[in-house]
Amino acid sequence: MADQQSWLMKSEPGEFSIEDLARVRVEPWSGVRNYMARFHMRAMQVGDEVLFHHSSVEPPGVAGLARVVRTNVVDEKQFDPASPYHDPRATREAPIWDCVDVEYVATFPHFVSMDRLRAEPACAGMLVLKRGMRLSVQPVTPLEYAAVVALGNTPPAVPPPAPPRPRKPKVVKAPKAVKAAKQPKANAAKAAKAAKAAKAAKQPSRPSRKTASPPRRAVSSASPAPRRGR
Numbered sequence: 001m002a003d004q005q006s007w008l009m010k011s012e013p014g015e016f017s018i019e020d021l022a023r024v025r026v027e028p029w030s031g032v033r034n035y036m037a038r039f040h041m042r043a044m045q046v047g048d049e050v051l052f053h054h055s056s057v058e059p060p061g062v063a064g065l066a067r068v069v070r071t072n073v074v075d076e077k078q079f080d081p082a083s084p085y086h087d088p089r090a091t092r093e094a095p096i097w098d099c100v101d102v103e104y105v106a107t108f109p110h111f112v113s114m115d116r117l118r119a120e121p122a123c124a125g126m127l128v129l130k131r132g133m134r135l136s137v138q139p140v141t142p143l144e145y146a147a148v149v150a151l152g153n154t155p156p157a158v159p160p161p162a163p164p165r166p167r168k169p170k171v172v173k174a175p176k177a178v179k180a181a182k183q184p185k186a187n188a189a190k191a192a193k194a195a196k197a198a199k200a201a202k203q204p205s206r207p208s209r210k211t212a213s214p215p216r217r218a219v220s221s222a223s224p225a226p227r228r229g230r
Helices: 018-024 035-042 114-119 142-152 176-182 184-202
Strands: 006-011 026-028 049-054 061-074 098-113 137-140
Touching (some): 006 142, 018 049, 018 098, 035 061, 035 098, 035 137, 049 142, 061 114, 061 142, 114 142, 137 142
Antiparallel strands (some): 026 098, 049 061
């Protein structure tokens, strides 16, 4: 018998989650339609350890643990025309897809998100962290498995609080005296104009240089009276 192996198996929680496995206890890992994932399941043995990974969710990550309890299980969904995993090429005599039965082991008290996996040096080589890796069944090393289990039982580190932002200084309006100092020329011109207007208002008004002409004596148009002789 070969040594026990460890695996990471992905499932969308909207379809089948770690809570669903905890409820039913044992479930066939059906619906896999990738030949490499099928190859990995055919390499599994009873007792192999499984990291139950929630995919297509935000955030994705490992939610708990399962265990392989039966191998070489025929995937019944391939024969069901109503199933999205139906394969019309498959027959009972010659099935195409097989899987394994997995048993619920535990739900992590602390979800191991992808960010936590990336931050753990022991997990740096995990296939699930490789760019473009969408394989739903992946092998993991004993060291990687142990590191993920440790993360699932450890609270995530709380990031330090962000440093306080410096407050912008308040803009204080300058008093009138300061404003006047900033505009000496304009204020001096205004003051000179005001002084001139005040001085003009205090001086009495001068009489006109033109005086009225004396009235002319009226000249009679009548002939002078004749002189009388002595």
